[in-house]
Amino acid sequence: MTNEFGKRTDVNELGEFGLIDHLTKNFKLKNQSSFKGIGDDAAIIENGDFATVISTDMLVEGIHFDLMYSPLKHLGYKSVIVNLSDIYAMNAFPKQITVSLALSNRFSVEALDELYEGIHLACEKYNVDLVGGDTTSIRKGMVISVTAIGQGEKDKLVYRNGAKVGDLLCITGDVGAAYLGLQILEREKQVYLSNPGVQPDLENQKYLVGRQLKPEARKDMIEAFAKNKLIPTSMIDVSDGVASEVFHICKQSGVGAIVEESGVPIHPEAQYRAISFNLDPITCALSGGEDYELLFTIDPKDVDKVKYLPDIYIMGEIVPKEDGIKLHTKGGNVHQITAQGWQHFDNK
Amino acid sequence: MTNEFGKRTDVNELGEFGLIDHLTKNFKLKNQSSFKGIGDDAAIIENGDFATVISTDMLVEGIHFDLMYSPLKHLGYKSVIVNLSDIYAMNAFPKQITVSLALSNRFSVEALDELYEGIHLACEKYNVDLVGGDTTSIRKGMVISVTAIGQGEKDKLVYRNGAKVGDLLCITGDVGAAYLGLQILEREKQVYLSNPGVQPDLENQKYLVGRQLKPEARKDMIEAFAKNKLIPTSMIDVSDGVASEVFHICKQSGVGAIVEESGVPIHPEAQYRAISFNLDPITCALSGGEDYELLFTIDPKDVDKVKYLPDIYIMGEIVPKEDGIKLHTKGGNVHQITAQGWQHFDNK
Numbered sequence: 001m002t003n004e005f006g007k008r009t010d011v012n013e014l015g016e017f018g019l020i021d022h023l024t025k026n027f028k029l030k031n032q033s034s035f036k037g038i039g040d041d042a043a044i045i046e047n048g049d050f051a052t053v054i055s056t057d058m059l060v061e062g063i064h065f066d067l068m069y070s071p072l073k074h075l076g077y078k079s080v081i082v083n084l085s086d087i088y089a090m091n092a093f094p095k096q097i098t099v100s101l102a103l104s105n106r107f108s109v110e111a112l113d114e115l116y117e118g119i120h121l122a123c124e125k126y127n128v129d130l131v132g133g134d135t136t137s138i139r140k141g142m143v144i145s146v147t148a149i150g151q152g153e154k155d156k157l158v159y160r161n162g163a164k165v166g167d168l169l170c171i172t173g174d175v176g177a178a179y180l181g182l183q184i185l186e187r188e189k190q191v192y193l194s195n196p197g198v199q200p201d202l203e204n205q206k207y208l209v210g211r212q213l214k215p216e217a218r219k220d221m222i223e224a225f226a227k228n229k230l231i232p233t234s235m236i237d238v239s240d241g242v243a244s245e246v247f248h249i250c251k252q253s254g255v256g257a258i259v260e261e262s263g264v265p266i267h268p269e270a271q272y273r274a275i276s277f278n279l280d281p282i283t284c285a286l287s288g289g290e291d292y293e294l295l296f297t298i299d300p301k302d303v304d305k306v307k308y309l310p311d312i313y314i315m316g317e318i319v320p321k322e323d324g325i326k327l328h329t330k331g332g333n334v335h336q337i338t339a340q341g342w343q344h345f346d347n348k
Numbered sequence: 349m350t351n352e353f354g355k356r357t358d359v360n361e362l363g364e365f366g367l368i369d370h371l372t373k374n375f376k377l378k379n380q381s382s383f384k385g386i387g388d389d390a391a392i393i394e395n396g397d398f399a400t401v402i403s404t405d406m407l408v409e410g411i412h413f414d415l416m417y418s419p420l421k422h423l424g425y426k427s428v429i430v431n432l433s434d435i436y437a438m439n440a441f442p443k444q445i446t447v448s449l450a451l452s453n454r455f456s457v458e459a460l461d462e463l464y465e466g467i468h469l470a471c472e473k474y475n476v477d478l479v480g481g482d483t484t485s486i487r488k489g490m491v492i493s494v495t496a497i498g499q500g501e502k503d504k505l506v507y508r509n510g511a512k513v514g515d516l517l518c519i520t521g522d523v524g525a526a527y528l529g530l531q532i533l534e535r536e537k538q539v540y541l542s543n544p545g546v547q548p549d550l551e552n553q554k555y556l557v558g559r560q561l562k563p564e565a566r567k568d569m570i571e572a573f574a575k576n577k578l579i580p581t582s583m584i585d586v587s588d589g590v591a592s593e594v595f596h597i598c599k600q601s602g603v604g605a606i607v608e609e610s611g612v613p614i615h616p617e618a619q620y621r622a623i624s625f626n627l628d629p630i631t632c633a634l635s636g637g638e639d640y641e642l643l644f645t646i647d648p649k650d651v652d653k654v655k656y657l658p659d660i661y662i663m664g665e666i667v668p669k670e671d672g673i674k675l676h677t678k679g680g681n682v683h684q685i686t687a688q689g690w691q692h693f694d695n696k
Contacts, residue, residue: 009457020483022457023464027471027478031443033499034477043479045444045497047395056495058448058482095379096393100406100493109357109370116371123375129382130375131391134406135368138491145448145482145493147404149393151381 039252040160041089041236042150051157053094053150055086061141068192069185069200072111074213075144076118082239083148084126085217085292089237090159091225092152096131097123100145102138126219156231158296163234163253167297169316170232170306172221174265175242176281179288180273181205181212207269215292221311222294230305232296241289246316246325247339249297256323259286259337261330263315286327286337387600388508389437389584390498399505401442401498403434409489416540417533417548420459422561423492424466430587431496432474433565433640437585438507439573440500444479445471448493450486474567504579506644511582511601515645517664518580518654520569522613523590524629527636528621529553529560555617563640569659570642578653580644589637594664594673595687597645604671607634607685609678611663634675634685 011019024038035051036044042055059065059079067075080097087094099119103112123130128148188200202209217237225232234253236245242264246257266285274281297318298306306312327335359367372386383399384392390403407413407427415423428445435442447467451460471478476496536548550557565585573580582601584593590612594605614633622629645666646654654660675683 007456007458011451011453011455011457011460014457016483019457019460020481023460023483024478026464026468029477029479030471030475031477034444034479037477037479038481043444043446045400045479047398047400050395052393052395052400052497054444054446054480054495054497056446056448056480056482056493058450058484058491058493060450060484060486060491062487063450063485096382096391096402098391098402098404098495100404102406102408102411102491103359105359107359108355109359109362109367110355112359112367112371116374120374123378127378129377129379129385130372131377131382131385131393132402132404133368133386134404134493135364135371136406136408137411138408138489139410140488141486143406143408143450143486143491143493145404145406145491147402147446147495149400149402 036159041086044090044157046154049154051092051152051154053087053090053092053152053157054147055083056145056147057083057086059144061143066189068189070213072114073118076115077122077214079144079146080119080122080128081215081217081292083146084128084219085237085239087148087150088217088219088222089235089294090150090152090157091222091231091235092150092157093222094126094128094148094150096129096149098132098147099130100134102136102143104138104140104142107142126217158232158235160234160236160249161252163249163255163297163318165255165318165320166300167233167318168300168303168314169246169257169259169295169297169318171242171265171293171295171313171315172218173291173293173311174267174270175238175291175293176274176285176288177208177211177267177270178215178290179284180270180277181208181210183277184208184273185212207267208273212290215290217292218294224309228305228309230298230302232298235294235296238291238293238295239289241287242295243286243337244289244339245295246337249295250325254321256319256321257316257325258319259316259327261327263313265313265315384507389434392438392505394502397502399440399500399502401435401438401440401500401505402495403431404493404495405431405434407492409491414537416537418561420462421466424463425470425562427492427494428467428470428476429563429565429640431494432476432567433585433587435496435498436565436567436570437583437642438498438500438505439570439579439583440498440505441570442474442476442496442498444477444497446480446495447478448482450484450491452486452488452490455490474565506580506583508582508584508597509600511597511603511645511666512647513603513666513668514648515581515666516648516651516662517594517605517607517643517645517666519590519613519641519643519661519663520566521639521641521659522615522618523586523639523641524622524633524636525556525559525615525618526563526638527632528618528625529556529558531625532556532621533560555615556621560638563638565640566642572657576653576657578646578650580646583642583644586639586641586643587637589635590643591634591685592637592687593643594685597643598673602669604667604669605664605673606667606676607664607674608676611661613661613663
């Protein structure tokens with residue numbers, strides 16, 4: 001493949017987001033119903049007063065999951081959750097999913113039953129229907145592609161580009177735990193590989209490991225917003241990490257942000273585990289991904305609507321673009337926040 | 349993986365369709381808007397008088413395509429077409445697609461540009477918008493997952509289960525050519541591998557190779573149906589092969605079928621090439637897949653609506669279930685037609 005073209009640019013030079021921008025720059029929306037295309041958590045298709053909201057994600061064995069420590073049932077569950085989370089991040093409700101699978105012949109029907117048990121559990125819990133998909137073979141490994149289809153009220157959808165100077169930056173739960181859960185699993189894997197007789201010690205790590213292996217999507221928060229008549233000014237789900245998501249909101253809204261270290265919720269177990277791994281807890285919280293919490297901004301006049309909601313933390317403020325994207329540390333220092341790019345490309 | 353479960357059933361024991369039935373048997377549709385789930389060319393989601401029609405397909409390198417002879421631009425084009433074809437097969441029009449890609453680092457940005465040029469061409473030609481997707485890495489090869497979203501009028505959608513005894517079985521174009529195109533490409537690949545100095549001789553095989561590498565979806569036919577106020581009683585697109593598709597319609601409609609060999613359209617080049625390969629042309633036509641023509645049934649009273657349409661061939665009749673699914677040969681013999689299963693599993 002390398003010699004077919006005169007020039008060879010490595011995809012890593014562009015990064016995930018740069019690559020998507022580059023590949024899709026010539027695509028213009030032609031259909032009136034295509035209300036929003038690439039660039040948010042999900043695409044929007046108009047259907048009268050309602051909008052159909054579509055999101056899709058692909059999970060690849062060896063990149064996004066490791067079957068040495070991810071049970072297939074949890075994998076099935078998580079592959080659905082990550083897509084539902086994108087639909088909730090538009091302030092919409094997922095209704096249907098399709099699941100496509102490419103599998104090598106190492107997977108038995110019984111193994112797939114486990115996977116589908118997890119998919120089924122997620123569908124039941126989030127009231128979503130499995131309506132289609134495709135099943136095919138692949139020479140090696142497993143690839144899962146899920147598309148979620150949701151419904152929202154057109155005038156209540158929330159995008160990434162609506163944050164205004166003065167808005168409060170909020171998050172629905174603690175962050176960094178999923179990343180630390182992954183570090184624990186990776187460590188136990190290495191211990192096991194070098195000494196298969198040693199049983200993994202995960203009993204005291206249930207919270208962190210659970211955040212990594214079996215995340216939940218914040219349906220409850222979207223329901224609470226509706227009940228409290230709160231419409232955030234912008235919203236995104238935390239899949240790549242808080243820093244990266246704040247950057248997306250700031251870039252698309254044309255604003256800056258100040259994040260207060262003291263406002264970033266970190267679970268005590270994450271705090272403890274980070275330190276035991278010689279990691280900085282706030283770095284784990286800002287740069288670790290896969291928490292699937294909702295990061296959103298609200299107009300300050302709506303602060304009473306979130307104040308009494310459990311699980312909502314105000315962690316910063318939207319500022320003019322010129323002021324950049326910064327972290328106020330507990331010690332009173334100010335640091336520039338840098339966006340984590342796309343880890344999968346980096347990690348190869 | 350093989351020792352995790354007490355029993356190990358190979359997926360090949362169930363076949364593609366059996367596997368899907370098995371894995372999804374516990375999933376019940378819960379949402380009112382989920383009008384039709386698994387089991388047709390596409391899923392249907394209700395949106396007032398209109399329906400959102402969703403179809404998804406996954407293409408895997410080494411299984412569905414071979415980059416030794418499939419140019420990336422053609423691959424991009426085809427990966428869109430196969431999904432649009434499923435939407436047309438519901439008598440609906442595709443409006444949007446999402447494209448997810450898993451790529452190994454052997455692909456450069458320039459290679460992806462080629463792929464997206466083909467995707468763009470298909471979007472332009474079929475008036476479809478690219479609205480989303482996902483891009484990720486994989487250790488080896490390439491996986492493309494496309495989801496197509498279409499719109500149809502609820503009372504004009506056509507399913508696989510509406511064929512009635514006495515209906516005429518029709519097809520929109522010649523079949524078997526894509527399969528023979530693949531045989532030519534495979535032969536040239538073997539010649540090249542054993543003697544890289546020999547240039548492939550594809551100049552006289554353009555029709556067959558084109559049917560394999562750059563198929564089209566029959567948008568024109570769905571437009572012609574609308575113009576002629578024709579609503580087929582059942583419809584499916586020819587991806588796995590005519591025999592397999594006739595089986596799907598018969599099974600879901602609870603009927604049998606008689607296919608007249610003389611009524612099955614075979615292109616002269618396909619006829620000639622089959623014989624030169626020592627293959628039976630009618631077997632290629634019935635069992636070769638990827639023609640992406642529409643196979644459909646009509647009420648006999650509608651015969652005038654198709655008679656003057658170009659490209660429509662009446663190739664048989666729907667009969668009672670007890671009469672089975674049979675081929676009337678030109679020589680007057682009657683053969684049982686057997687459904688081709690899913691070739692990708694068999695070919696491994």
